[in-house]
Amino acid sequence: MSYSPHTEADRARMLEAIGISSVEDLFADVPAAVRASDWQVPPPLTEQEARAELARLAGRNRIPEITFLGAGVYRHLVPAVVGEIIGRPEFATAYTPYQPEVSQGTLQSIYEFQSLICELTGMEVATASHYDGATATAEAALMACRLTRRGRVAVSAGVNPDYRRVLETYCSGPGIEVVTVPVGLAEGGNGTTDPGSIANLGDDLACVVAAQPNFYGQLEPMAELADAAHRIGAQLVAVVEPISLALLEPPGAYGADLVAAEGQPLGIPPSFGGPYVGLMAARMGSVRQMPGRLVGATRDAEGRKGYVLTLQAREQHIRREKAASNICTNQALMALAATVYLAAVGPEGLREVAELSVAQTRHLAAALEDAGLAERRFGGSYFAEVTMRVPDAARRHAALAEQGIVAGYLPEQREPELRDTLLLAATELTTDDEIARLVQALGESR
Amino acid sequence: MSVAEPPGRSDPSGRGSAFSGATGGSGLTIVEPLIFDASRRERRAVRFPKPSEAARAAAAGQPELPASARRRGAPRLPEVSELEMLRHFNRLAHLNHAIDIGFYPLGSCTMKYNPKVNEWAARLPGLAESHPLDPAQLSQGSLELMWLLAELLKDISGFDAVSLQPAAGAHGELTGMLMTRAYHRDRGEGEQRTKVLVPDSAHGTNPATATMVGYETVTIRSNERGGIDLGALRGALGPDVAALMITNPSTLGIFEDQIDQVVAAVQEAGAIAYMDGANLNAILGRFRPGEAGFDVMHFNLHKTFSTPHGGGGPGAGPIGVSARLEPYLPAPMPVLAEGDPAEVLANAWALRSTPGARFELDDDRPKSIGKVRSCYGNFGMFVRAYTYIRSNGSQGLRTISEDAVLAANYLRVRLHDAYDLPYDRLSKHEVVFSGRRQKREHGVTTLDIAKAILDHGIHPPTIYFPLIVEEALMVEPTETESLETLDRFVDVMHGIAEQAKTDPDAIRRAPTTTPVGRLDEAAAARRPDLRHTFRDETEASMA
Ligand SMILES: Cc1ncc(COP(=O)(O)O)c(C=O)c1O
Numbered sequence: 001m002s003y004s005p006h007t008e009a010d011r012a013r014m015l016e017a018i019g020i021s022s023v024e025d026l027f028a029d030v031p032a033a034v035r036a037s038d039w040q041v042p043p044p045l046t047e048q049e050a051r052a053e054l055a056r057l058a059g060r061n062r063i064p065e066i067t068f069l070g071a072g073v074y075r076h077l078v079p080a081v082v083g084e085i086i087g088r089p090e091f092a093t094a095y096t097p098y099q100p101e102v103s104q105g106t107l108q109s110i111y112e113f114q115s116l117i118c119e120l121t122g123m124e125v126a127t128a129s130h131y132d133g134a135t136a137t138a139e140a141a142l143m144a145c146r147l148t149r150r151g152r153v154a155v156s157a158g159v160n161p162d163y164r165r166v167l168e169t170y171c172s173g174p175g176i177e178v179v180t181v182p183v184g185l186a187e188g189g190n191g192t193t194d195p196g197s198i199a200n201l202g203d204d205l206a207c208v209v210a211a212q213p214n215f216y217g218q219l220e221p222m223a224e225l226a227d228a229a230h231r232i233g234a235q236l237v238a239v240v241e242p243i244s245l246a247l248l249e250p251p252g253a254y255g256a257d258l259v260a261a262e263g264q265p266l267g268i269p270p271s272f273g274g275p276y277v278g279l280m281a282a283r284m285g286s287v288r289q290m291p292g293r294l295v296g297a298t299r300d301a302e303g304r305k306g307y308v309l310t311l312q313a314r315e316q317h318i319r320r321e322k323a324a325s326n327i328c329t330n331q332a333l334m335a336l337a338a339t340v341y342l343a344a345v346g347p348e349g350l351r352e353v354a355e356l357s358v359a360q361t362r363h364l365a366a367a368l369e370d371a372g373l374a375e376r377r378f379g380g381s382y383f384a385e386v387t388m389r390v391p392d393a394a395r396r397h398a399a400l401a402e403q404g405i406v407a408g409y410l411p412e413q414r415e416p417e418l419r420d421t422l423l424l425a426a427t428e429l430t431t432d433d434e435i436a437r438l439v440q441a442l443g444e445s446r
Numbered sequence: 447m448s449v450a451e452p453p454g455r456s457d458p459s460g461r462g463s464a465f466s467g468a469t470g471g472s473g474l475t476i477v478e479p480l481i482f483d484a485s486r487r488e489r490r491a492v493r494f495p496k497p498s499e500a501a502r503a504a505a506a507g508q509p510e511l512p513a514s515a516r517r518r519g520a521p522r523l524p525e526v527s528e529l530e531m532l533r534h535f536n537r538l539a540h541l542n543h544a545i546d547i548g549f550y551p552l553g554s555c556t557m558k559y560n561p562k563v564n565e566w567a568a569r570l571p572g573l574a575e576s577h578p579l580d581p582a583q584l585s586q587g588s589l590e591l592m593w594l595l596a597e598l599l600k601d602i603s604g605f606d607a608v609s610l611q612p613a614a615g616a617h618g619e620l621t622g623m624l625m626t627r628a629y630h631r632d633r634g635e636g637e638q639r640t641k642v643l644v645p646d647s648a649h650g651t652n653p654a655t656a657t658m659v660g661y662e663t664v665t666i667r668s669n670e671r672g673g674i675d676l677g678a679l680r681g682a683l684g685p686d687v688a689a690l691m692i693t694n695p696s697t698l699g700i701f702e703d704q705i706d707q708v709v710a711a712v713q714e715a716g717a718i719a720y721m722d723g724a725n726l727n728a729i730l731g732r733f734r735p736g737e738a739g740f741d742v743m744h745f746n747l748h749k750t751f752s753t754p755h756g757g758g759g760p761g762a763g764p765i766g767v768s769a770r771l772e773p774y775l776p777a778p779m780p781v782l783a784e785g786d787p788a789e790v791l792a793n794a795w796a797l798r799s800t801p802g803a804r805f806e807l808d809d810d811r812p813k814s815i816g817k818v819r820s821c822y823g824n825f826g827m828f829v830r831a832y833t834y835i836r837s838n839g840s841q842g843l844r845t846i847s848e849d850a851v852l853a854a855n856y857l858r859v860r861l862h863d864a865y866d867l868p869y870d871r872l873s874k875h876e877v878v879f880s881g882r883r884q885k886r887e888h889g890v891t892t893l894d895i896a897k898a899i900l901d902h903g904i905h906p907p908t909i910y911f912p913l914i915v916e917e918a919l920m921v922e923p924t925e926t927e928s929l930e931t932l933d934r935f936v937d938v939m940h941g942i943a944e945q946a947k948t949d950p951d952a953i954r955r956a957p958t959t960t961p962v963g964r965l966d967e968a969a970a971a972r973r974p975d976l977r978h979t980f981r982d983e984t985e986a987s988m989a
Contacts, residue, residue, distance in 0.1 A: 001837035003559050004849045005928040011849075013929065014856040023848045026855060027732045029701040029872050034738035036731055039601045042795035044839025047563050053797045054833055058572025060587030060799060064580065071579050072820065079492045081532055086756075087565070089546030090539035095555050096758040098908075101900055101960035105542035106757035109535070112481050115978035119521045125976050128758065131613035134820040162820040169776075169816035173624060173659040212515075219515050249517050262820070271568075272588040273578035273821025274613070275760035287974065293758065298970035304477075306962035310970040316616070316654035317911070321663040326654035329614035329748065333756025336535075343481050343531045344491045347520040352494040359497040359505055366504035381509040401581040409579055432500050 001044055064406045066434045068364065070385050070425025071215070071409035072133070072160045073273070074265045076243070076353060077429060079344045082267040086337045096293075096329070100308045106332065107307035110295040113339040120245045120342075121259045122252025123281035128293040129335040130278025130327065133262025134163040137209060137239050138170035139291045139325055140258040140280055144207035144235040146289045146324070147257075151176050152205050156193040156225075157183040158214030159239055161414045167209065181208065183216075184378075185417045191218040191378030191387065198228035205232055207258070211239040212248065216411070216423060217361075217385035218378055219248075226255030242266050242279065242338075244383050246347070246354040251281075258282050267341025268334055277334035288314060291325030353428050357384035360426035364435050371439050373446075377421050385425040387411065393420045396445040405441050476961065478537045481524045482978050491528035522980055541961045542757070543905050549931050553876045553908035553920025554649065554697060556727045556749035558850075563837065564753070564830035573829055578821040582806050589805035592780040592822065594794055595832045596764070597787075599745060602835075602843065603723070604734030605766030609775045611823040615724055618744025618763030619655040619691070624815045625742065625767065625774040626689045626718040627659055632813070639688035639717070645674050647698055647912040652691045652722060661688060668914055672698045672869035674708060683715035693722035695729065695874035697912040697920070699854060709739040718742065718771070726750040727924070728851055728875035731844035741768045751831035762827035776818050778809035849925035850875045853932060857921055860936045864943035868915055876922035878915050879907075885917050890946040890953050892917040897964060898945070900957040902938045 006014075015021065045053065067075065086092065090105060097103030097110075110128045117126035130136035141153045153171060155164055157180050164180070171178050181197055184190045193210055201208075208229040212222050226236040235257035240248075243265045251259045263277035264270075282290060288311065296310035316323040345353065361384045368374035374388035390396065393410060400407045408425065411418035426435070497505075526534070543550065550557035568574065576588045596608040612618040623642070630639045642656040645666045653663040664682055669675040674692060683690075690712045695701045702708060712719040721735045721743040727750045735743045747753050748761035755761065767775060782790060785803030793800045807822070838846065851874055858877040862870060865879035881892035896906035896919075908920040923932055945953055957963065 001561070001563075001839075002842045002845055003561060003838075003926050004845055005926060006849055006852075010929040011852060014852050018852075018855045018859050023852060026848065026851045026872065027701075027729075029703045030729070030733050031703060031706045033706045034733060036604070036729075036734045037737065039731070039734070039840065040791075041598060041601055041840040041843060042836070044842045045797075045836050047837070049797060050563055050833055050837045051566070053794070053836055054567040054570060054573075054829070056797060056799060057587040057591045058567075058570040060590060061572045061576045062584040063572060063575045064577075064584060067577065067580075069577050069579055073578055075575075075577070077492070077494070081491070081528060083569075084532070085535045085539075088536070088539045090542040090544045091757050092565075092754045093545040093547075093560050094542050094757040095550070095552055095557055095755045095905075098552070099543070099896065099900065099906055100965050101897070101957050101962055102543035102905065103541075103757070104961050105538040105540065108478065108480070108541070109538055110758075111976075112978070114976055115480075115482070116523065118977045119523065125974075131617060131760075131824075132820050134817070135613070135617075160820070162817060165817040166819060169624065169818055170658075172815070173620070173627075175660055219512065223514075245517065245521065247511060247517055248515055250521075253517075269574040270577045271574050272576040272585065272825040274819075274824040275826050276820075284974075287976070294974075294976055296970040297975040298966045300963035300965050302963060304962050306965045308965050308967050308970050310967065310976070311974060313971070316650035318650070319654070320650045321653035321657045323650065323654040323657070326616040326620060326651045326658050327614070328616045328649075328651050329746075329755070329759040329761040331613075331756075331760045332758030333754075334760060336757070339481075340531070340535060343524050343526060343534070344528065345523070346490060346525045347523045348490060348525075349492050349494060350523060351520060356494060356497055356501075358511065359501040362505040362508035363498075363501040366507055369507075370504075381512055381515070383511070398581065401584060404584075406577070406580060406584070428494050432498050 001047060062404060065404040066437055067406040068408040068424040068426060068438065069406045071423055072162065072262060073270050074425060074427055075270060075429055076265050076427050078267050078269055079341065081344050082337050082340045085340045086333050091336055092333060097309060100306060104306055107295050109336050109339055111297060111307050113335045114295060116339060116342045117279050117281055120242055120250065121281045122250030123259055124284040125287050126279065126281040127290055128295055129330040129332060130280055130292055131331060132274065132276045132278045133260060134166035136260040136278030136280045137163045138167045140237045140260040141167055141207055141209055142170060143289050143291060144237060144258060145176055147286055148206045148235060150204050150206035152179065153207055154179045154181050154201050154205055155209040156181045156211065158193055158216060158220060159209055159211045160215045163239065185415060189378065190380045191216050192220050192380060193225060195221055195224035195228040199232060203232055205234040207235040207237050209237040209239060213241060213244060213383035216387045217382040219381045219383060223254040243350065243354050246350040263338045266338035268337050275331055275334050277331040277338055287311065289324055290314060292327045292330060356428035357426060360430040361386055364424060364426050367435050367439050371443060373439065373442050385423060387421050387423050389420060390422050391420055393422050396442060397422065399445045400441050403441060405438060407438065407442065476537045476540045478534065480978055481534050484526050484530055484534060485524040487525060489525045489527050491526060491531055548903050549927060549935060550905040551907050551921045551923050552905055553922040554724060556922060556924060558752055558924035559926035560752050560754040561834060564833045567833045568826045568829040586805055589780045591832055592828055593782060593805055595828050597791060598835050599764055599766060602730065603743060603766040604736030606769040607772040607775060608764055608766045609779060610764045610828055611776045611819050612744065612763040612765060613819050613824050614759060614761040615744050615746040615763045616651040616655060617818060618765045619651055620658055621776060621818050622720055622742040622744060622765050623655050623659040625771050628774040628815050629718065629771055630688055638685055641687050643682050643687060643690045645692060646914050647696050648691065648693055649697060649722065672700045673702050673704060676704055676707060679708065680711055683711060683717065687715055687717045689718040689720050691720040691722060693725060695725045698869050698878050699873045699876035700869060700871060701874050705738060713739065724749060725875055728847055730847040732847060736766055736768060741771055747827050747831040752834050753827045753830040760824045760827060762824040773813035774815050776816065777811040777814040778807040781806055781808045846925050853923040853925060853927060856932060857923055861939055864940050865919065876920055879919040880915050881917035881919055884946045888946045888950045890950045892919055894953045895942055898942045898953045898956040899938065901959045904935060904938060
C-alpha cells in the first residue's frame with residue numbers, strides 16, 4: 001500500500017520544474033560516507049493483508065472473560081457517542097490549534113474540558129492535558145518546587161507505584177530529592193498515610209504527593225494531610241481518580257494546591273496502557289507556573305466570542321530554556337473523549353457509575369469474606385478497589401489467569417510487605433454472576 | 447467585564463442575537479454555544495443500572511464511605527440529551543480545519559494523510575480491550591506488536607535498541623537527555639559535563655528539555671548556508687559539554703551536509719550526539735542516524751509514521767539509541783523471552799505466529815533511568831504506526847521520502863519568485879520562505895499572509911519558526927498531496943503576494959470567511975478566562 005497520489009507523469013513534471021533529472025539528485029546532500037545501507041524492512045502489504053496481520057496480533061491476546069483488575073486502569077462503559085465523536089476526522093486529523101480561526105472546534109472543546117475538570121476537582125484552573133496521570137503528577141511536583149522555590153518532594157507510598165517511578169525519574173533531572181512517606185501496610189495497619197509523619201519531613205519540602213483513593217483502594221485523610229503539609233510551608237498535590245469525584249470531596253475543598261489525575265476512566269479503553277490523558281488543576285494564583293497548554297476565551301474585532309491558546313509565555317516555543325516544561329504535543333483527542341464522556345453521563349450518570357462501582361466492590365469483598373476465601377487486609381474505608389488477604393495469592397492468581405479470570409493485581413510484585421494479598425476492583429460493568437464465578441474459581445484453586 | 451461572564455439569556459453564543467439559542471448560526475454557518483448552555487435539569491443521555499439486591503445486601507457488612515470524605519453537591523456537569531450532545535460536538539467539528547478536509551502544509555508537523563486502516567486496527571477489541579497489567583500470557587499479541595515495531599524502528603533508524611515508552615517527541619527528548627546524563631555519571635563525568643549545545647534553528651523543546659534535565663543550554667549559530675557552523679561547534683565543544691542536540695534535516699528543511707563531521711567532532715569531545723528525529727519523513731531509506739554515528743534520536747510516530755495528531759495529541763516519541771546508551775533505556779522493555787528472533791520476524795513478515803515464541807516485559811534493568819510514563823507508552827499509536835510501516839513496506843517507505851522531498855522542492859522553485867528564500871538550496875521535506883519583502887515593501891506581515899491563506903480553505907504554513915528566519919513561512923507539503931493541490935497552493939500564494947502590492951489592507955483584514963475573525967490574544971492573556979463560570983443556582987433553576 002502506498003498512499004502517494006503521484007503518477008509518473010506528475011513526478012516527471014516536478015523534476016523538470018526543479019531542473020533535475022532523477023529523484024536521486026534530491027538526496028545529493030547526504031554525504032557519501034553516511035548514506036544508508038540496506039535494511040530488512042519487509043515488502044508492502046495490501047489492506048487485506050495488513051488487516052490479516054493486525055487481526056493475527058489481536059488474536060494472540062486473550063481478553064479475560066472475567067476481570068477484577070484495575071490498579072490505575074479501569075474498565076468502564078465507553079458510551080458509543082464517545083467513539084463516534086473522537087473518530088471524526090475534523091478532530092482526529094487536526095494539529096495543535098495554532099490558527100484559532102480554523103480551530104474553534106478543538107479550542108472550544110478544550111475550554112469545555114478545562115471547565116469540566118475544574119468543576120470535578122473544585123479547582124480554579126486546569127490544563128489542556130498531559131501525557132498521563134503519572135507525568136501529570138511528576139509535572140505537578142516540579143511545579144510545586146517552582147512555586148515554593150524548594151527542592152524536596154515527599155510522596156506517599158499509597159501513590160500508584162508507576163507514578164512514583166515516573167516522579168523519581170522526572171525529579172532526577174533537576175536533582176530534586178524524593179522522599180517516601182510510608183503507608184501502614186504491615187499486618188494490622190490501616191493502609192493510609194499518617195498525617196503525623198509529615199511534620200518531621202523538614203522545612204525545605206516543596207510538596208506532599210498523596211492519592212485519594214490510594215493505590216490500595218483506601219481512603220486517605222486528605223484534609224489532615226493538606227493541613228500537615230501547609231504547616232511546614234509545603235503544598236499538597238492530590239492524585240485523584242476522576243469518577244470517584246462524583247462521591248468524594250473534591251480536592252479544592254480539602255485544601256489541595258495542585259491536582260493530578262489519570263483521565264482514562266472517563267471514556268477511554270485500556271488499550272494496553274495508552275493513549276490516556278493526564279489531568280492537572282491548580283489555583284489561579286499559580287497559573288503562570290503551570291506546564292502545558294491552556295485555552296482561554298476572548299473576542300474578535302467584531303465582538304464574536306472565540307478561543308485561543310493562551311499564556312503561552314510559559315511554553316517552550318516562546319520561552320525555550322526558561323519554559324515551565326518542555327511539553328508540546330499533549331493528549332488532546334483523549335481530553336475530547338473525556339469531555340464527551342462527562343457530557344454523555346452528566347452528573348447523575350457519573351454518580352451512578354461511582355455508586356455501582358462502590359457497591360459492586362463491596363459485594364465482591366463480602367462474597368469473598370462470606371465464602372471464607374479472603375479477608376480485608378486493612379481497616380478503615382475503601383472506594384472501588386479493595387486489598388484482600390488471600391493465602392497463596394500468587395499461585396492462585398496464576399491458576400485463575402489460565403482459566404481466563406484475572407483476579408485483580410498482585411501487590412507483592414512491587415511491595416513485598418503485601419505478600420499474599422490481591423488488589424481487586426469492580427466497576428459498573430462487573431456483574432453479580434462474575435463475582436460468583438470468582439468466588440467459585442478461587443475456592444477451587446485452594 | 448471579563449469575557450468569561452455569561453452572555454445574556456437571549457444571546458448564549460455571545461455572537462449577536464441572530465445566533466441565539468442552542469443551535470446558533472444560519473444555514474451551515476455554525477456558531478455553537480458552550481455545552482453548559484444547553485444544560486437542563488433532569489435531561490439525560492447515558493443511563494446505568496441500579497445496584498442489584500445482592501450488591502445492596504452485601505454492602506451492609508462493609509464500611510460505608512465516611513461522611514467526612516463525601517462530596518457535598520454534585521459537580522455541575524452538563525445535563526443534555528444524547529442527540530443534543532452529539533450535535534454539539536458535531537457542530538464544533540465543523541469549525542475545524544483538518545487533513546481530511548484540506549491541504550495542511552504546517553511545517554515541522556508532517557500533516558500527511560492518516561490511513562484509515564490504521565484506525566480500524568487500533569480499535570480491534572483484542573487490542574483496545576487489552577489491560578496493560580494483564581498477566582503476560584494473556585497479552586502476547588500486544589507484546590509481540592511492541593517488539594516487532596521496535597525491531598522495525600531499529601532497522602529504519604540504524605540504532606541498536608529502541609524504547610517505545612515516551613509519549614511524544616519532547617518526552618523522547620527528555621528520556622534521551624536523562625540517559626545522556628546517566629551515561630556521563632556512570633563514567634565519572636557527571637559533574638563536569640553541564641552544557642548542552644543547541645543550534646539557533648532548533649525547536650523550542652530542545653532547550654526546554656535541556657533545562658528539565660538540569661543542563662545549561664549553549665546556543666550554536668548557523669552559518670550563512672543555514673547549516674550548523676562547524677567552527678562555532680568545535681569552539682564550543684569541550685570537556686564540559688554533555689551533548690549536542692541537532693535536528694537533521696534541520697528546521698530549515700536542509701540536510702546538514704557536513705553531518706559526518708558534526709558527529710565526529712561531538713564524539714571526539716566525549717559528548718553524546720542527539721538527533722531530533724522530527725524530520726525523519728525526509729530521509730527514510732537514505733540516512734540512518736544510528737548508522738551515521740548518532741547515539742540517540744527520538745521518532746515522532748505522529749509525524750513520520752502518520753498517527754493522527756488529534757488536535758494536539760496523542761503522539762508517541764520512541765527513542766533509538768546506540769549500544770553504549772542501551773543500558774540506560776527506560777524500563778520495562780518488551781523482550782522475546784523464548785524463541786529465535788530471526789524466525790519470529792520471518793514469520794511475522796509472512797503474517798504468521800511463531801509456535802513456542804514467548805514475549806515478556808523485562809523490568810530488570812539496573813542502569814535504567816527508570817520509567818518516564820505509566821505502563822509502556824501510547825500503545826494505540828504503536829498499533830497505527832506498525833500498520834502503516836507494514837502497509838508501506840520497504841519500497842513504500844522510500845517512496846514517502848522521495849515524494850515528500852520532491853513536493854517541497856517543487857514548491858521551492860515555484861514560489862521563490864514571489865517570496866524571499868533566505869537559504870536557497872536543495873530542500874528536504876520542507877522549505878522555509880520569508881515574508882520580509884512583503885513586510886518591508888507593503889507592510890504585510892507573515893501573520894497577515896497566514897490569515898489570508900485561511901480564506902482559501904488552506905491551513906497556513908508554520909509561521910515565525912525557525913527563529914533565525916525573519917518573518918518565516920515554513921511549508922511542508924508532505925508526500926500525500928497531489929500535484930493539483932500543490933499547484934493550487936502556488937496560485938494562492940502568488941495571488942496573495944500580488945494582493946500585498948495592490949490591496950494590502952484586504953490582507954490585513956483577513957480572514958473574513960472563517961467562523962471568527964482574528965482573535966484578541968493579548969486580551970486573552972491579560973485577563974485569563976480559562977473556564978466556564980456558572981450562573982448562580984437560582985438562575986440555573988429558572989432556565
Ligand atoms: C523539530 C521538532 N522537534 C521536537 C518536536 C516536539 O515533538 P512533540 O510535539 O511530539 O513533543 C517537534 C514538534 O512539534 C518538532 O517539530
